[in-house]
Amino acid sequence: MIRIPRTVVPAAVCLTALALLTACTAGAATTSAGGYGAGMQQMPGMQAPMTLAMPQPITANPNDPMKSQLRGAKTFDLGLMLVDGTGYTIYRYDRDSTNPSRSNCNDACAAKWIPVKTGGPAPIDVDQSLIGQITRDDGTQQATLAGWPLYHFVGDSEPADTSGQGADQAWYPIAPDGKKITLTQDQWRENAFGL
Amino acid sequence: MLSASEFAGPELLPPPPLERSRPLVRILFVLVAVLTLLASVSPASIAQTNAVSPEDAVLLTKVRQAGLWEMPSGMMAMQKGSPKVQAVGFAIMMDHGRLDVATRALSQKLNSPVPDQPSDEQRGWLLEEMNAPPGPSFDSVFANRLRAAHGQVFAILAQLRAGTRNDDVRAFATVGNQAVMRHMTMLESTGMVDYTALPAPAVSTTAAPVGQPLGLDSSQIAVVAALFLLVGGGLFYVLRQIKGNRSRARATRRPAGVRTGGSHG
Numbered sequence: 001m002i003r004i005p006r007t008v009v010p011a012a013v014c015l016t017a018l019a020l021l022t023a024c025t026a027g028a029a030t031t032s033a034g035g036y037g038a039g040m041q042q043m044p045g046m047q048a049p050m051t052l053a054m055p056q057p058i059t060a061n062p063n064d065p066m067k068s069q070l071r072g073a074k075t076f077d078l079g080l081m082l083v084d085g086t087g088y089t090i091y092r093y094d095r096d097s098t099n100p101s102r103s104n105c106n107d108a109c110a111a112k113w114i115p116v117k118t119g120g121p122a123p124i125d126v127d128q129s130l131i132g133q134i135t136r137d138d139g140t141q142q143a144t145l146a147g148w149p150l151y152h153f154v155g156d157s158e159p160a161d162t163s164g165q166g167a168d169q170a171w172y173p174i175a176p177d178g179k180k181i182t183l184t185q186d187q188w189r190e191n192a193f194g195l
Numbered sequence: 196m197l198s199a200s201e202f203a204g205p206e207l208l209p210p211p212p213l214e215r216s217r218p219l220v221r222i223l224f225v226l227v228a229v230l231t232l233l234a235s236v237s238p239a240s241i242a243q244t245n246a247v248s249p250e251d252a253v254l255l256t257k258v259r260q261a262g263l264w265e266m267p268s269g270m271m272a273m274q275k276g277s278p279k280v281q282a283v284g285f286a287i288m289m290d291h292g293r294l295d296v297a298t299r300a301l302s303q304k305l306n307s308p309v310p311d312q313p314s315d316e317q318r319g320w321l322l323e324e325m326n327a328p329p330g331p332s333f334d335s336v337f338a339n340r341l342r343a344a345h346g347q348v349f350a351i352l353a354q355l356r357a358g359t360r361n362d363d364v365r366a367f368a369t370v371g372n373q374a375v376m377r378h379m380t381m382l383e384s385t386g387m388v389d390y391t392a393l394p395a396p397a398v399s400t401t402a403a404p405v406g407q408p409l410g411l412d413s414s415q416i417a418v419v420a421a422l423f424l425l426v427g428g429g430l431f432y433v434l435r436q437i438k439g440n441r442s443r444a445r446a447t448r449r450p451a452g453v454r455t456g457g458s459h460g
Contacts, residue, residue: 053267054262054263054266054267054270055311071285073285073289074286074289075289075290075293076290076293076370076373076374077293077297077370078293083289085273086270087266087269087270087285087288087289087292158262158266158292158295159266159269159270159288159289159291159292160288160289160290160292160293160296161292161295161296162296
Protein backbone atom coordinates (compact mmCIF):
# COMPACT_ATOMS: atom_id res chain seq x y z
CA MET A 1 0.00 0.00 0.00
CA ILE A 2 1.03 3.59 -0.55
CA ARG A 3 -0.10 4.82 2.87
CA ILE A 4 2.77 3.34 4.84
CA PRO A 5 5.62 5.36 3.29
CA ARG A 6 3.40 8.43 3.56
CA THR A 7 3.40 8.34 7.33
CA VAL A 8 6.96 7.12 7.61
CA VAL A 9 8.54 9.98 5.68
CA PRO A 10 7.22 12.88 7.76
CA ALA A 11 7.81 10.90 10.93
CA ALA A 12 11.44 10.46 9.95
CA VAL A 13 11.71 14.15 9.16
CA CYS A 14 10.22 15.04 12.54
CA LEU A 15 12.49 12.67 14.43
CA THR A 16 15.58 13.96 12.65
CA ALA A 17 14.59 17.52 13.38
CA LEU A 18 13.93 16.68 17.01
CA ALA A 19 17.32 15.04 17.35
CA LEU A 20 19.00 18.03 15.74
CA LEU A 21 17.18 20.47 17.98
CA THR A 22 17.99 18.73 21.23
CA ALA A 23 21.60 18.34 20.18
CA CYS A 24 21.85 22.01 19.29
CA THR A 25 20.20 23.45 22.38
CA ALA A 26 22.40 21.28 24.57
CA GLY A 27 25.44 22.50 22.71
CA ALA A 28 24.40 26.15 23.02
CA ALA A 29 23.85 25.81 26.76
CA THR A 30 27.35 24.53 27.37
CA THR A 31 29.11 27.07 25.18
CA SER A 32 27.45 30.05 26.88
CA ALA A 33 28.90 29.08 30.24
CA GLY A 34 32.41 30.30 29.50
CA GLY A 35 33.43 33.92 29.80
CA TYR A 36 35.62 36.65 31.11
CA GLY A 37 35.31 36.05 34.83
CA ALA A 38 36.93 38.84 36.77
CA GLY A 39 38.32 37.33 39.93
CA MET A 40 38.16 38.95 43.33
CA GLN A 41 41.30 40.79 44.17
CA GLN A 42 42.44 40.10 47.70
CA MET A 43 45.47 41.31 49.56
CA PRO A 44 45.84 38.82 52.39
CA GLY A 45 48.78 40.68 53.92
CA MET A 46 46.66 43.65 55.00
CA GLN A 47 44.51 42.45 57.87
CA ALA A 48 42.89 45.39 59.60
CA PRO A 49 40.54 45.48 62.56
CA MET A 50 37.10 46.80 61.70
CA THR A 51 36.22 49.50 64.16
CA LEU A 52 33.65 51.07 61.85
CA ALA A 53 31.51 48.09 61.02
CA MET A 54 28.78 48.34 58.46
CA PRO A 55 26.03 47.18 58.50
CA GLN A 56 25.43 48.36 62.04
CA PRO A 57 22.10 48.05 63.88
CA ILE A 58 20.33 51.25 64.78
CA THR A 59 20.44 50.23 68.44
CA ALA A 60 24.26 50.02 68.50
CA ASN A 61 24.79 53.55 69.79
CA PRO A 62 21.47 54.78 71.21
CA ASN A 63 22.84 57.88 72.94
CA ASP A 64 24.75 59.22 69.95
CA PRO A 65 23.55 62.85 69.63
CA MET A 66 23.85 62.51 65.84
CA LYS A 67 20.86 60.15 66.00
CA SER A 68 18.78 63.14 67.07
CA GLN A 69 19.98 65.40 64.29
CA LEU A 70 17.45 65.84 61.47
CA ARG A 71 18.80 66.02 57.96
CA GLY A 72 17.27 66.13 54.49
CA ALA A 73 18.91 63.77 52.02
CA LYS A 74 18.40 63.35 48.30
CA THR A 75 18.24 59.66 47.43
CA PHE A 76 18.49 58.65 43.81
CA ASP A 77 15.49 56.34 43.89
CA LEU A 78 13.15 57.66 46.59
CA GLY A 79 13.72 61.39 46.22
CA LEU A 80 14.05 63.63 49.28
CA MET A 81 14.04 61.74 52.56
CA LEU A 82 14.49 62.66 56.21
CA VAL A 83 17.37 60.92 57.95
CA ASP A 84 19.35 61.41 61.15
CA GLY A 85 22.89 62.77 61.37
CA THR A 86 24.29 59.31 60.66
CA GLY A 87 22.13 58.77 57.58
CA TYR A 88 19.63 56.36 59.15
CA THR A 89 16.04 56.63 57.90
CA ILE A 90 13.39 58.40 59.98
CA TYR A 91 9.79 57.20 59.88
CA ARG A 92 6.29 58.46 60.62
CA TYR A 93 3.26 56.49 61.79
CA ASP A 94 -0.11 56.90 60.07
CA ARG A 95 -1.99 56.15 63.34
CA ASP A 96 -0.35 59.08 65.12
CA SER A 97 -2.13 62.41 65.07
CA THR A 98 -0.62 65.73 64.07
CA ASN A 99 -3.10 68.25 65.41
CA PRO A 100 -2.42 68.12 68.23
CA SER A 101 0.76 66.05 67.82
CA ARG A 102 0.37 62.76 69.61
CA SER A 103 2.13 59.41 69.47
CA ASN A 104 0.05 56.26 69.50
CA CYS A 105 3.08 53.99 69.63
CA ASN A 106 4.00 52.98 73.17
CA ASP A 107 5.50 50.06 75.10
CA ALA A 108 6.14 47.11 72.76
CA CYS A 109 5.55 49.29 69.72
CA ALA A 110 8.07 51.85 70.94
CA ALA A 111 10.67 49.12 71.42
CA LYS A 112 10.40 48.32 67.73
CA TRP A 113 9.93 51.91 66.57
CA ILE A 114 12.37 53.99 68.58
CA PRO A 115 11.20 57.58 69.17
CA VAL A 116 13.71 60.15 67.93
CA LYS A 117 15.00 62.17 70.87
CA THR A 118 15.29 65.92 70.92
CA GLY A 119 18.36 68.07 71.48
CA GLY A 120 20.57 66.95 68.60
CA PRO A 121 22.83 69.19 66.53
CA ALA A 122 21.22 71.81 64.29
CA PRO A 123 19.21 70.34 61.42
CA ILE A 124 20.58 70.34 57.87
CA ASP A 125 18.41 70.85 54.78
CA VAL A 126 15.20 70.75 56.82
CA ASP A 127 12.85 73.70 57.35
CA GLN A 128 13.46 74.66 60.98
CA SER A 129 9.86 75.89 61.34
CA LEU A 130 8.52 72.37 60.72
CA ILE A 131 10.48 70.88 63.59
CA GLY A 132 8.80 70.53 67.00
CA GLN A 133 8.61 68.20 69.95
CA ILE A 134 6.08 66.42 72.16
CA THR A 135 6.09 64.85 75.58
CA ARG A 136 5.38 61.15 75.30
CA ASP A 137 3.16 59.17 77.66
CA ASP A 138 6.26 57.97 79.51
CA GLY A 139 7.43 61.56 80.02
CA THR A 140 10.28 61.54 77.48
CA GLN A 141 10.65 64.08 74.69
CA GLN A 142 10.17 63.13 71.05
CA ALA A 143 11.05 65.19 67.98
CA THR A 144 8.31 65.94 65.44
CA LEU A 145 8.28 67.16 61.85
CA ALA A 146 5.21 68.95 60.49
CA GLY A 147 3.44 67.60 63.54
CA TRP A 148 4.40 63.96 62.93
CA PRO A 149 6.20 62.23 65.81
CA LEU A 150 9.46 60.77 64.46
CA TYR A 151 10.88 57.27 64.84
CA HIS A 152 13.78 55.02 63.93
CA PHE A 153 13.11 51.43 62.91
CA VAL A 154 14.94 48.78 64.91
CA GLY A 155 15.38 46.64 61.77
CA ASP A 156 17.41 49.22 59.86
CA SER A 157 21.09 48.37 59.72
CA GLU A 158 22.74 50.95 57.48
CA PRO A 159 22.30 54.50 56.19
CA ALA A 160 19.23 54.97 53.98
CA ASP A 161 18.00 51.46 54.80
CA THR A 162 14.19 51.49 54.59
CA SER A 163 13.41 48.01 55.92
CA GLY A 164 10.46 49.36 57.91
CA GLN A 165 8.72 50.87 54.92
CA GLY A 166 5.09 49.78 54.66
CA ALA A 167 5.06 47.89 57.98
CA ASP A 168 1.47 47.43 59.26
CA GLN A 169 0.57 49.54 56.23
CA ALA A 170 1.12 52.50 58.53
CA TRP A 171 4.88 53.09 58.81
CA TYR A 172 6.69 55.03 56.09
CA PRO A 173 9.90 57.00 55.68
CA ILE A 174 9.12 60.69 55.99
CA ALA A 175 10.18 63.36 53.52
CA PRO A 176 11.58 66.72 54.75
CA ASP A 177 8.16 68.27 54.06
CA GLY A 178 6.35 65.78 56.32
CA LYS A 179 4.83 63.64 53.54
CA LYS A 180 5.23 59.88 53.67
CA ILE A 181 7.35 58.06 51.09
CA THR A 182 5.43 55.17 49.56
CA LEU A 183 7.72 54.71 46.56
CA THR A 184 9.90 51.61 46.93
CA GLN A 185 13.33 50.71 45.65
CA ASP A 186 12.08 48.15 43.14
CA GLN A 187 10.44 50.93 41.20
CA TRP A 188 13.65 51.62 39.35
CA ARG A 189 14.20 54.86 37.59
CA GLU A 190 16.00 54.39 34.33
CA ASN A 191 17.89 57.64 34.71
CA ALA A 192 17.86 57.97 38.45
CA PHE A 193 20.60 60.58 38.61
CA GLY A 194 19.34 62.71 35.76
CA LEU A 195 22.72 62.49 34.08
CA MET B 196 -8.73 1.42 -0.94
CA LEU B 197 -7.80 4.06 -3.44
CA SER B 198 -8.86 1.77 -6.19
CA ALA B 199 -12.37 2.33 -4.92
CA SER B 200 -12.42 5.55 -6.90
CA GLU B 201 -13.35 3.43 -9.89
CA PHE B 202 -16.69 2.92 -8.29
CA ALA B 203 -17.33 6.63 -7.94
CA GLY B 204 -20.99 7.13 -8.54
CA PRO B 205 -23.28 10.12 -8.96
CA GLU B 206 -24.41 10.02 -5.32
CA LEU B 207 -22.71 12.45 -2.96
CA LEU B 208 -22.33 10.68 0.34
CA PRO B 209 -20.03 11.69 3.20
CA PRO B 210 -17.21 9.23 3.94
CA PRO B 211 -17.65 6.99 6.97
CA PRO B 212 -16.88 8.87 10.23
CA LEU B 213 -13.91 6.72 11.05
CA GLU B 214 -12.50 7.07 7.57
CA ARG B 215 -13.10 10.82 7.61
CA SER B 216 -11.44 11.50 10.94
CA ARG B 217 -8.30 9.47 10.44
CA PRO B 218 -6.41 12.03 8.31
CA LEU B 219 -7.59 14.79 10.64
CA VAL B 220 -6.15 12.94 13.60
CA ARG B 221 -2.89 12.55 11.77
CA ILE B 222 -2.76 16.22 10.88
CA LEU B 223 -3.50 17.13 14.47
CA PHE B 224 -0.80 14.78 15.63
CA VAL B 225 1.78 16.45 13.41
CA LEU B 226 0.64 19.90 14.53
CA VAL B 227 0.90 18.93 18.18
CA ALA B 228 4.34 17.45 17.58
CA VAL B 229 5.53 20.63 15.88
CA LEU B 230 4.08 22.88 18.59
CA THR B 231 5.57 20.75 21.34
CA LEU B 232 8.96 20.97 19.73
CA LEU B 233 8.68 24.73 19.29
CA ALA B 234 7.59 25.09 22.91
CA SER B 235 10.50 22.98 24.09
CA VAL B 236 12.90 25.25 22.24
CA SER B 237 11.60 28.63 23.39
CA PRO B 238 11.97 28.26 27.20
CA ALA B 239 15.69 27.72 26.75
CA SER B 240 16.07 31.09 25.07
CA ILE B 241 13.89 32.86 27.67
CA ALA B 242 15.73 31.26 30.56
CA GLN B 243 18.92 32.95 29.44
CA THR B 244 17.56 36.35 30.47
CA ASN B 245 16.88 35.11 34.01
CA ALA B 246 20.00 33.08 34.63
CA VAL B 247 22.81 34.63 36.66
CA SER B 248 26.22 34.38 35.06
CA PRO B 249 29.42 34.36 37.12
CA GLU B 250 30.00 37.92 35.86
CA ASP B 251 26.59 39.02 37.16
CA ALA B 252 27.53 37.58 40.54
CA VAL B 253 30.82 39.51 40.47
CA LEU B 254 28.91 42.74 39.89
CA LEU B 255 26.65 42.15 42.91
CA THR B 256 29.68 41.32 45.03
CA LYS B 257 31.61 44.40 43.88
CA VAL B 258 28.74 46.82 44.52
CA ARG B 259 28.01 45.25 47.89
CA GLN B 260 31.65 45.46 48.99
CA ALA B 261 31.99 49.00 47.65
CA GLY B 262 29.16 49.96 49.99
CA LEU B 263 30.64 48.08 52.93
CA TRP B 264 33.77 50.20 52.95
CA GLU B 265 32.49 53.45 51.46
CA MET B 266 29.65 53.86 53.94
CA PRO B 267 32.08 53.84 56.90
CA SER B 268 34.38 56.05 54.80
CA GLY B 269 31.56 58.52 54.29
CA MET B 270 30.75 58.45 57.97
CA MET B 271 34.39 59.17 58.76
CA ALA B 272 34.46 61.97 56.19
CA MET B 273 31.53 63.60 58.02
CA GLN B 274 33.62 63.60 61.19
CA LYS B 275 37.14 64.26 59.94
CA GLY B 276 36.84 66.02 56.59
CA SER B 277 36.75 69.63 55.50
CA PRO B 278 33.21 70.98 54.91
CA LYS B 279 33.32 70.07 51.22
CA VAL B 280 34.51 66.54 51.97
CA GLN B 281 31.87 66.20 54.69
CA ALA B 282 29.12 66.90 52.16
CA VAL B 283 30.64 64.50 49.61
CA GLY B 284 31.03 61.82 52.27
CA PHE B 285 27.38 62.13 53.29
CA ALA B 286 26.12 61.92 49.70
CA ILE B 287 28.30 58.88 48.92
CA MET B 288 27.21 57.17 52.13
CA MET B 289 23.53 57.71 51.34
CA ASP B 290 23.87 56.52 47.74
CA HIS B 291 25.64 53.38 48.88
CA GLY B 292 22.94 52.77 51.46
CA ARG B 293 20.32 52.85 48.72
CA LEU B 294 22.50 50.80 46.37
CA ASP B 295 22.99 48.23 49.10
CA VAL B 296 19.23 47.94 49.63
CA ALA B 297 18.94 47.20 45.91
CA THR B 298 21.92 44.84 45.97
CA ARG B 299 20.54 42.78 48.83
CA ALA B 300 17.11 42.61 47.21
CA LEU B 301 18.58 41.49 43.88
CA SER B 302 20.94 39.05 45.57
CA GLN B 303 17.94 37.43 47.21
CA LYS B 304 15.83 37.48 44.06
CA LEU B 305 18.54 35.91 41.90
CA ASN B 306 19.68 33.59 44.68
CA SER B 307 23.23 34.85 44.28
CA PRO B 308 24.79 35.36 47.73
CA VAL B 309 26.98 38.41 48.46
CA PRO B 310 29.70 38.83 51.11
CA ASP B 311 28.98 40.81 54.28
CA GLN B 312 32.53 42.07 54.82
CA PRO B 313 34.70 44.40 52.77
CA SER B 314 37.77 42.87 51.15
CA ASP B 315 41.12 42.91 52.96
CA GLU B 316 42.31 45.56 50.53
CA GLN B 317 39.32 47.76 51.40
CA ARG B 318 39.94 47.24 55.09
CA GLY B 319 43.47 48.48 54.52
CA TRP B 320 42.09 51.67 52.98
CA LEU B 321 39.72 52.12 55.90
CA LEU B 322 42.62 51.77 58.29
CA GLU B 323 44.53 54.36 56.30
CA GLU B 324 41.61 56.78 56.60
CA MET B 325 41.32 56.10 60.31
CA ASN B 326 45.00 56.86 60.83
CA ALA B 327 44.95 60.07 58.79
CA PRO B 328 44.73 63.25 60.89
CA PRO B 329 41.55 65.29 60.37
CA GLY B 330 41.59 68.01 57.72
CA PRO B 331 43.61 68.10 54.50
CA SER B 332 45.48 64.84 55.20
CA PHE B 333 42.25 62.94 55.65
CA ASP B 334 40.68 64.73 52.67
CA SER B 335 43.51 63.56 50.44
CA VAL B 336 43.40 59.92 51.54
CA PHE B 337 39.61 59.88 51.30
CA ALA B 338 39.38 61.47 47.85
CA ASN B 339 42.20 59.48 46.26
CA ARG B 340 41.37 56.07 47.72
CA LEU B 341 37.69 56.37 46.87
CA ARG B 342 38.37 57.82 43.45
CA ALA B 343 40.75 54.97 42.54
CA ALA B 344 38.33 52.33 43.83
CA HIS B 345 35.45 53.87 41.88
CA GLY B 346 37.57 53.77 38.75
CA GLN B 347 37.98 50.01 39.12
CA VAL B 348 34.29 49.35 39.75
CA PHE B 349 33.36 51.70 36.90
CA ALA B 350 35.04 49.40 34.37
CA ILE B 351 33.31 46.31 35.75
CA LEU B 352 29.92 48.03 35.80
CA ALA B 353 30.39 49.25 32.25
CA GLN B 354 31.18 45.75 30.94
CA LEU B 355 28.21 44.22 32.75
CA ARG B 356 25.91 47.06 31.70
CA ALA B 357 26.97 46.50 28.11
CA GLY B 358 26.91 42.73 27.97
CA THR B 359 24.83 41.09 30.69
CA ARG B 360 22.08 38.70 29.58
CA ASN B 361 20.06 39.28 32.72
CA ASP B 362 17.36 41.97 32.65
CA ASP B 363 17.49 42.68 36.39
CA VAL B 364 21.27 42.90 36.39
CA ARG B 365 21.10 45.28 33.42
CA ALA B 366 18.70 47.64 35.26
CA PHE B 367 20.86 47.39 38.36
CA ALA B 368 24.03 48.11 36.39
CA THR B 369 22.36 51.13 34.80
CA VAL B 370 21.76 52.75 38.18
CA GLY B 371 25.08 51.56 39.58
CA ASN B 372 26.92 53.00 36.62
CA GLN B 373 25.31 56.38 37.16
CA ALA B 374 26.07 56.24 40.87
CA VAL B 375 29.74 55.54 40.29
CA MET B 376 29.94 58.30 37.67
CA ARG B 377 28.40 60.75 40.11
CA HIS B 378 30.73 59.70 42.92
CA MET B 379 33.84 60.08 40.78
CA THR B 380 32.69 63.56 39.79
CA MET B 381 31.94 64.53 43.39
CA LEU B 382 35.27 63.20 44.63
CA GLU B 383 37.07 65.13 41.92
CA SER B 384 35.14 68.28 42.89
CA THR B 385 37.08 68.29 46.19
CA GLY B 386 40.18 69.25 44.19
CA MET B 387 42.13 66.59 46.04
CA VAL B 388 42.38 63.92 43.37
CA ASP B 389 45.85 63.25 41.93
CA TYR B 390 45.07 61.99 38.43
CA THR B 391 48.65 60.92 37.73
CA ALA B 392 48.40 58.40 40.56
CA LEU B 393 45.45 56.66 38.91
CA PRO B 394 46.10 53.63 36.70
CA ALA B 395 46.36 54.60 33.03
CA PRO B 396 43.33 53.56 30.97
CA ALA B 397 43.72 50.13 29.37
CA VAL B 398 42.16 50.93 26.04
CA SER B 399 43.47 49.53 22.76
CA THR B 400 44.54 52.32 20.44
CA THR B 401 44.65 50.08 17.36
CA ALA B 402 41.60 49.76 15.17
CA ALA B 403 40.19 46.66 16.79
CA PRO B 404 37.00 45.09 15.44
CA VAL B 405 33.96 45.86 17.56
CA GLY B 406 33.46 42.31 18.71
CA GLN B 407 32.27 39.47 16.53
CA PRO B 408 29.97 40.13 13.60
CA LEU B 409 26.35 39.77 14.62
CA GLY B 410 25.88 36.68 12.37
CA LEU B 411 24.39 33.45 13.59
CA ASP B 412 26.80 30.89 14.88
CA SER B 413 26.73 27.34 13.58
CA SER B 414 24.49 25.98 16.32
CA GLN B 415 21.90 28.68 15.68
CA ILE B 416 21.99 27.91 11.96
CA ALA B 417 21.45 24.24 12.73
CA VAL B 418 18.49 25.06 14.95
CA VAL B 419 16.95 27.17 12.22
CA ALA B 420 17.59 24.43 9.66
CA ALA B 421 16.00 21.84 11.92
CA LEU B 422 12.97 24.06 12.49
CA PHE B 423 12.72 24.61 8.75
CA LEU B 424 12.77 20.88 8.14
CA LEU B 425 10.24 20.31 10.86
CA VAL B 426 7.79 23.00 9.80
CA GLY B 427 8.33 22.31 6.11
CA GLY B 428 7.92 18.58 6.60
CA GLY B 429 4.82 19.13 8.68
CA LEU B 430 3.31 21.42 6.08
CA PHE B 431 4.14 19.00 3.30
CA TYR B 432 2.52 16.20 5.23
CA VAL B 433 -0.58 18.25 6.02
CA LEU B 434 -0.96 19.21 2.35
CA ARG B 435 -0.65 15.62 1.28
CA GLN B 436 -3.17 14.56 3.84
CA ILE B 437 -5.63 17.17 2.65
CA LYS B 438 -5.05 16.08 -0.90
CA GLY B 439 -5.49 12.46 0.08
CA ASN B 440 -8.57 13.38 1.99
CA ARG B 441 -10.10 14.99 -1.09
CA SER B 442 -9.38 12.07 -3.34
CA ARG B 443 -10.75 9.76 -0.71
CA ALA B 444 -13.83 11.92 -0.46
CA ARG B 445 -14.18 11.58 -4.18
CA ALA B 446 -13.69 7.86 -3.79
CA THR B 447 -16.65 7.62 -1.50
CA ARG B 448 -19.06 9.13 -3.99
CA ARG B 449 -20.51 5.79 -4.69
CA PRO B 450 -23.49 3.69 -3.72
CA ALA B 451 -23.47 2.95 -0.05
CA GLY B 452 -23.46 -0.77 -0.23
CA VAL B 453 -20.68 -1.19 -2.77
CA ARG B 454 -17.69 -1.29 -0.50
CA THR B 455 -18.84 -1.94 3.02
CA GLY B 456 -22.05 -2.28 4.91
CA GLY B 457 -20.86 0.51 7.21
CA SER B 458 -22.96 2.59 9.46
CA HIS B 459 -23.32 5.42 6.98
CA GLY B 460 -26.19 6.02 4.64
